Amino acid sequence: MAKPESTDPPLIELRNVTKTYGGGVLSRDSTVALDDVSLTVRGDTPQIVSVVGESGSGKTTLASLLMGFIAPTSGTILYEGQDVSSLSGPRMREFRRDVQAVFQDPFSVFNPFYKVDHVLTVPIRKFRLARSRSDRHDLMVNALETVGLRPDETLGRYPHQLSGGQRQRVTVARALMLRPKLIVADEPVSMVDASLRATILESLRTVNQTLNVPILYITHDLGTAYHVSDHILVMYRGTIVEAGDVETVITAPKHPYTQLLINSIPWPDPDRRWGQEIATRSEQVTVPEGHGGCRFAERCPAVMAKCVENPPPPYLPAADHAAACFLYDDRPELPKEELSRMLTLVPSGSSAQQGEGVPR
Template identity: 55%
Template sequence: MTAFLEMTNVSKVFSAGIIRRQHTVAVDDVTMTIDEESPSILAVAGESGSGKTTLARLLLGVIPPSSGEVIYRGQSVDDLSRAQRRTYLREIQPIFQDPFESYNPFYKVDHVLTVPAKKFQLSESKQETTRLIEEALDMVGLQPAETLGRFPHQLSGGQRQRVMVARAMLLRPRLIVADEPVSMVDASLRATILESIRRMKQELGISVVYITHDLTTAYQIADNILVMYKGSVVEAGSVEQVIRDPQHPYTQLLVSSIPQPDPSLPWGAEAEIAGDPESMAVAATGCKFVERCPVAFDPCRGQRPPLYHEHPSRAAACFRYNDSPELEGENLDLVFEPQLTSQAASGSEDPAAN
């Protein structure tokens, strides 16, 4: 069975500067698979500069990888024919962070819905298009009558973002890549958007890659999570395992830094030892987190830690777990919890089967 979308050892390096050329490794050797048979929500979490947005752009085919391959239905995204590329662009839909910038203020909001409907020839007739659009708006909890025919500035940020979710849904994609979809939306309206993303998975069987810096919303809606630090995956697994019981010191730091909306649950004590990630150079060898790590020991400076499979549904790239086996082929699917609908998919990827 070929997977829907695969990344094999994908890296992306950005270069800048003319005289002293600097190279930034935004995504460093990531391998992952997104299945079609078992729709799930995968959260990609990390701070700014962790490479999570670059990962999203690689999945969307907006930028090519520097090395490795993005494979769509068994074929490298680079080698798709025109017709295949068209399907690829329809089947993977983005939702971006800023619900203000993704609209042309001179067009009514209908524009973002009718144009893709026309371009991808979703329907035979105008009536059919209208029906599809109304259905999609309904799905995200918007009243078509109150939404269509309006200009973007006449809608609230939350409504605008929901129209974007509806647009993505309209195209009947197999995968939605949502890059910080709620970070610019008010707290009281966030839940509706997250809920409509969850419904896409449950009711339409669409997989979602949810890119976020917010572990709390990731925990609430995602099935599995991948935590990135400076371009590398440091921990991955089911959200229950990774967020409730994080193993990598970086994930632990992230989780303990979340301000809980409860004055009787104060912040933990770890923050004092943690440096400022933006101002820290990445060591050429060894673990990227070593300079900030409170528990670093000798091996950490020698080489990059591989992902250790220290729990059936969790892996951490930390030498503290070097008595556990390495994650086979760095294949993150092995730690992701298969979804209930997916016996076929999970069967073939069961660690025991390898």
């Protein structure tokens, strides 16, 4: 008999969230960093989902909203069914413990006047994770060993005495101690040497697999996204333009923006020309400034007249694969209310996992 799906509310849910900087939504001086995005993150899935896109696509804004660092201009962010803006006291403490961050700059997390132990002992005291000094020490040792660090070579040192990779793994260990239900890793390897990236990403994958903690991996690096994630969301100027299983999206991208991103990666094949697989249309279209259509129209090699008239809805060019592009208007359209379900980080093996259009 199949195990029934959990009726508990999702860990985190974004409902039609928009974030605008520099003025109101209708201000000419405003910048829309995130535009009407819905996303559901359940706390009972071990998946890694990558959010990719170039600078200014809204990736970090999405991460900041998920962690409650900033408030949305419109829309709602829910934590276990409760509006994050209404949280206080013990509930806010629970939220801060359940949703942990690993930031881009590993050095900025540390106070240079304190030993690295300080980064670990503060959350232990704040969240009352240990009853004694011995318990506290054991907790730190176990967390450091889980991310591949030797406690005797890490504890008691100052931040400048550790490498960038070691500092970053300490921040992963800090998040790990709190037994979070979600880790948001915002460009965690962009400021470390290439030789250390694999080690840090392997630490995140170990946490993901051994503790069944879902990870939202924010990155501009399609290569690392492909190797570590299960699913991928591609963002452009505040909107999600493509989503699905990472193998499907990377090997058979549908949206022209995703195709351009992937074709910008050098291939070890002298006979392969960059951009040879990008969709094109012979239709000549003038894209007026300030049009209300697709945000990628100005750069799109496949732009059509209707692209500048209205923004495209998400379509399903294949199962487990959504793309917001009129090139697929002959395929099933994904209803607005179903887009959030398409982007749900569903538990592995759940019945929802088997439905068409839901990532594995």
